[in-house]
Amino acid sequence: MAQPLEALSSIAQIQERIIACQQCPRLVAYLQQVAEQKVRRFRHETYWARPVPSFGDEQARLLILGLAPAAHGGNRTGRSFTGDRSGEWLYGALHVHGFANQPTAAHRDDNLRLQDCFIAQVLHCAPPANKPERQEIHNCQPYLLAELRLLTNVQVIVPLGGLAFDAYLRACKDLSMPLPVPRPRFGHGQLCRLPNGRTLLPSYHPSQQNTSTGRLTRPMLDQIFATARRILETG
Numbered sequence: 001m002a003q004p005l006e007a008l009s010s011i012a013q014i015q016e017r018i019i020a021c022q023q024c025p026r027l028v029a030y031l032q033q034v035a036e037q038k039v040r041r042f043r044h045e046t047y048w049a050r051p052v053p054s055f056g057d058e059q060a061r062l063l064i065l066g067l068a069p070a071a072h073g074g075n076r077t078g079r080s081f082t083g084d085r086s087g088e089w090l091y092g093a094l095h096v097h098g099f100a101n102q103p104t105a106a107h108r109d110d111n112l113r114l115q116d117c118f119i120a121q122v123l124h125c126a127p128p129a130n131k132p133e134r135q136e137i138h139n140c141q142p143y144l145l146a147e148l149r150l151l152t153n154v155q156v157i158v159p160l161g162g163l164a165f166d167a168y169l170r171a172c173k174d175l176s177m178p179l180p181v182p183r184p185r186f187g188h189g190q191l192c193r194l195p196n197g198r199t200l201l202p203s204y205h206p207s208q209q210n211t212s213t214g215r216l217t218r219p220m221l222d223q224i225f226a227t228a229r230r231i232l233e234t235g
Helices: 011-020 025-036 085-096 134-150 162-174 218-234
Strands: 062-066 117-121 156-159
Touching: 011 134, 062 162, 085 218, 117 134, 134 162, 156 162, 156 218
Parallel strands: 062 117, 062 156
Antiparallel strands: none
């Protein structure tokens, strides 16, 4: 019998469980469908087509919480924000502020390393139409809780989008971490100091839906990580 997630003692063990997860039949079927019906530009590639693990520096002070892998991004490459436009924006900003060793992420073996930064996800499988169901988010929540128990150095949390913001607040409640009253509301760049001394710094998600419409610009995303760096260095 597998150990309960809360009993796992390493981030690596949690990622092994994530990769092997098949709790959501709709998502399992969708990942296989996408891998078989590839888009033209990736027709010669072999898709990962499994839950995408979290990754990064296990001693990180900065935690980024994304929503889910992209169907032809992370679901293809096997690494979050890798091989898609969102990753171009995210890793470019992380590199500028010293949280990544390079500004691009093309594939799992491209030597990208995160520095003082860890990237987790609300959902580890790409959902159809980028719309996860409530039960699917619920099924993935224990993985985030297990990671948060072990990521004890985290000081700044950057949730990318409202769903990630809400997922982090739920995780705090589940882990009996105190939250401000009234409950914080999502707003891009609206910094919130939590009672445990951590800082919540939400951002719009760097999805094409946001970047192509100008809802999120590169200077706006850059400012998020400039602020994160300043908080980590000066408190």
